[in-house]
Amino acid sequence: MSFFDIVAELRAAGCVFAEDEAHLLTAEARTPSELAAMVGRRVSGLPLEHVLGWAEFHGLRVAVDPGVFVPRRRTEFLTERAAALAPPRPVILDLCCGSGAVGAALLATLPGAELHAADIDPAAVACARRNLAATGGHVHEGDLYAPLPPALRGRIDILVANVPYVPTAEIPLLPAEARHHEPRTALDGGPDGLSLLRRVTAEADSWLAPGGHLLTETSGTQAPEALRIITEAGLLPGLATCEDRCATVAVATRPVA
The missing domain is CATH 3.40.50.150 (Vaccinia Virus protein VP39)
Structure with missing residues (x-):
């Protein structure tokens, strides 16, 4: 799955910042199969932070497990x-x-x-x-x-x-x-x-x-x-x-x- 394929899938799913998300998913995945699975979870509607397993907050990388409230930047x-x-x-x-x-x-x-x-x-x-x-x-x-x-x-x-x-x-x-x-x-x-x-x-x-x-x-x-x-x-x-x-x-x- 190429970077451009990922961006296209994310955009089709309604992700506004598809390119930024594609960079994050690509950097986080350890194997092509893991990347494909992560993209699939994101396209299905799972919050990006739950897919990545973390959220950026106040300069920190904070672990965010599935089902846990995602900290907002505000x-x-x-x-x-x-x-x-x-x-x-x-x-x-x-x-x-x-x-x-x-x-x-x-x-x-x-x-x-x-x-x-x-x-x-x-x-x-x-x-x-x-x-x-x-x-x-x-x-x-x-x-x-x-x-x-x-x-x-x-x-x-x-x-x-x-x-x-x-x-x-x-x-x-x-x-x-x-x-x-x-x-x-x-x-x-x-x-x-x-x-x-x-x-x-x-x-x-x-x-x-x-x-x-x-x-x-x-x-x-x-x-x-x-x-x-x-x-x-x-x-x-x-x-x-x-x-x-x-x-x-x-x-x-x-x-x-």
């Missing part, structure tokens, strides 16, 4: 805002961690950080443990804060929670790659897309250190309600946006006193 903005707010040697919690991409990026950026990550999906937890094993990150399996060690209460400086925020009724409008190959729990944010944010925010005060920050990705249209939720939880609200990446991050800060 979420790099969430990572950058979290790093900018972190004190020296911070205690970090990556909640709804998926593959652990955000936590891995923060560990690479913040020397001496202590990282804990958690997710309810066993496949995501296994993937995150692979990505964080060499860095000393601790990965916990369970629903939001439930699996965390009690000793973390009141110690977390940076809490990143990339919670699902797509309203349930809009799930059918997502690209087929997401609908068919990523877990529903990583996409569905409930009736208004903010159900998980409410749960995370309601308990954040007891886990954050004084002056600690919770950062979560949301949409521009949901931002006003997200800030209201933060305020009602007794936290100080803030908002950051990046037009280039179409990214909106809500920030909740625990008051110092």
Whole structure:
């Protein structure tokens, strides 16, 4: 199978960046038969990252297993805002961690950080443990804060929670790659897309250190309600946006006193 044949197949399947994908697949495959199989999986609709087994995120190559949420490039903005707010040697919690991409990026950026990550999906937890094993990150399996060690209460400086925020009724409008190959729990944010944010925010005060920050990705249209939720939880609200990446991050800060 020539490079041009691969590009043609990918284009016919609707891949917008067919040439870029062809280069990645060609570089990753070890044999012609493996390359043909990888192209076949991509043409069938499997996300490119699941075919490759990894995603590029914040300068890192992050392992992404089949069935695990693929980290979005816009979420790099969430990572950058979290790093900018972190004190020296911070205690970090990556909640709804998926593959652990955000936590891995923060560990690479913040020397001496202590990282804990958690997710309810066993496949995501296994993937995150692979990505964080060499860095000393601790990965916990369970629903939001439930699996965390009690000793973390009141110690977390940076809490990143990339919670699902797509309203349930809009799930059918997502690209087929997401609908068919990523877990529903990583996409569905409930009736208004903010159900998980409410749960995370309601308990954040007891886990954050004084002056600690919770950062979560949301949409521009949901931002006003997200800030209201933060305020009602007794936290100080803030908002950051990046037009280039179409990214909106809500920030909740625990008051110092």
